[in-house]
Amino acid sequence: METKIRKIGNSLGVVLSRSVLMATELKESDRVVISSQQGKIVIEKARLPREGWAEMIMQAKEEEERFFPEELENKFDQEEWTWE
Numbered sequence: 001m002e003t004k005i006r007k008i009g010n011s012l013g014v015v016l017s018r019s020v021l022m023a024t025e026l027k028e029s030d031r032v033v034i035s036s037q038q039g040k041i042v043i044e045k046a047r048l049p050r051e052g053w054a055e056m057i058m059q060a061k062e063e064e065e066r067f068f069p070e071e072l073e074n075k076f077d078q079e080e081w082t083w084e
Contacts, residue, residue: 001020005012021027024045031046 001017003014003017005014016026026032026045033044033046035042035044
């Protein structure tokens with residue numbers, strides 16, 4: 001898509017085509033983050049605070065269970081350890 005930079009009030013802007021919006025799943029009133037990377041303008045959908053946290057917590061829990069199973073019994077625990 002090629003477009004022109006346009007004057008919008010005291011600012012400049014670009015109009016994104018419907019096909020670009022559909023391909024990126026952006027819609028009116030979505031918040032975006034605009035940055036420059038290696039001379040290019042990058043527009044990304046802004047993440048909501050805590051977006052994706054549930055998935056990250058579940059992944060961390062699965063990893064914890066894999067590395068720290070509840071049953072970590074060993075010979076010492078079973079035969080030698082005593083509470084006094």
